[in-house]
Amino acid sequence: MKLVRDTSLIFQRQMQLLLRNPVWILVGIFQPVMYLLLFAPLLKPALGVRTNAEAYEIFVPGLLVLLAIFGGLFQGFGLIAELRAGVIERSRVTPVSRFALLLGRSLRDTVSLLAQAVIITLLALAFDLRVFIGNLMLAYLMLALISLMTSALSYGVALAVKSEDALAPLMNTVAQPVLLLSGILLPLTFAPGWLQAVADWNPFSWAVNGVRALFLGDLGAPAVWQGLLIMAALAALALAWAARLFARSVR
């Protein structure tokens, strides 16, 4: 099928370029590891839990969701560089599927996110975190959906604004409230009622609740399927929107 073929072409190309850049890989792994090693130990007293394992059960899901959101949101910068180099225009004069131009790139972002997630999980295992493999796979699925959504969103905005100067403040404006009002880093259990009410409107707080439930081994928790459903719907919306922008004129 043409879409599959075209998507894999774009994906392979993007992966190849990503792997060619060792600096990026180092940063992409180093950063989350620092979070894990330096930030997490402060959590045990803050969260009022007794063991490292308990602290990581709460913190690691938040960290993973955070990475998925931010990793995705800032992919648009790469696309603007490609726009400027003329690579996108060059692709658009060919009969290649416009959806593939987007999907190939978003899948690259998702794969690189999952690679980070695996590294973090392995490290956390070393710190006594325990999680069932099946639950872990579902958690990764949630992360993949988040990453697809945020990277598509970022690509769409990049195509619409076409300049880094406009993209940076926009993405920060989105990321800040999402981060603060979702209980991603710290659960909102102790937050005042109004903050919890606001967080209910933040789709990512559903996602992070779902991932936490999975890490706690609570597969049956409604947060799991609710989070997955919301993320899947939003990812589909974001992909459809950004694909339209790829099909429309660029520059």
Added chain:
Amino acid sequence: MIETRGLRKSFMSRQGREKKTVDAVRGVDLTVDEGEIFGFLGPNGAGKTTTLRMLATLIQPDGGEATIAGADLRKDPGEVRRRIGYVAQGGSTWDDSTAREELVLQGRLYGISKSVATERANRVLEGFQLSEYADRKCKTYSGGQRRRVDIALGIIHEPKVVFLDEPTTGLDPQSRAHMWDEIRRLRAEGMTVFITTHYLDEADALCDRISIMDNGEIVASGTPAALKREISGDVVRVGVSSPARAAEALGSADFINKLETHDDSVRLYVDEGATAIPLILRALDSASVPLGTIELHRPSLDDVFLTKTGRSLRES
């Protein structure tokens, strides 16, 4: 090979708080024949790129029609894409990729299988004398090499028509000459080449036919020679020590449309310099006027542009 009727495009542009409509292309009719190098000559902002981008399916025309290589631009843009190549003005290569990678990828985006794309990439790399650098990253190339990769990318799928937007802008004279040879080679291989340029000499030397564009409209079309012939004849400048005597000897000749006397020369406006010069020499000789120098000025495309627009292309 290409036929357009009334092609139009306007852009909304924002200047401060005000919104303004820019009529970038205001009704372009043109015909490009198979196997020719057709040129769009015009100053910056004339609407050349916008026209090309419409023909390459990158932007939708606001009005008008076009058929390209037998495919209808409005009804079947997908088929147009398959049949044409397009090389943008600003380049199209990625710094960290190699020319070979870019070429194989581009071929595959056109639906060509990996093995065929690889083989074609080898062939065009050879053709464009790029084999030596093929596996180096694009950021290490010179301007001329990188431009040749752009063009190679535009023809990897062996299109019937290729659009080259300002293929030589920014190149040094040697690379430009090289590029002209490459473009002529494409024509020799049977491709129809549509270039844009703001260089007079390029339009003159390279193109079989041109359209001169200004302000979104075509102001003149034809072969460079015919366009120049159309506007005025040639000027012959005869350097003599006594212009008055020369003027007397030539004054009554009917092949001279107009005669101007200057300090040390006379200027003669004639239809065809090549046939006028022997007659001039003979007339001066029989009147025993000693000849200093003789120069023939043929009208340039800039004179054509000046006549049609009231401005010189060099200045705009």
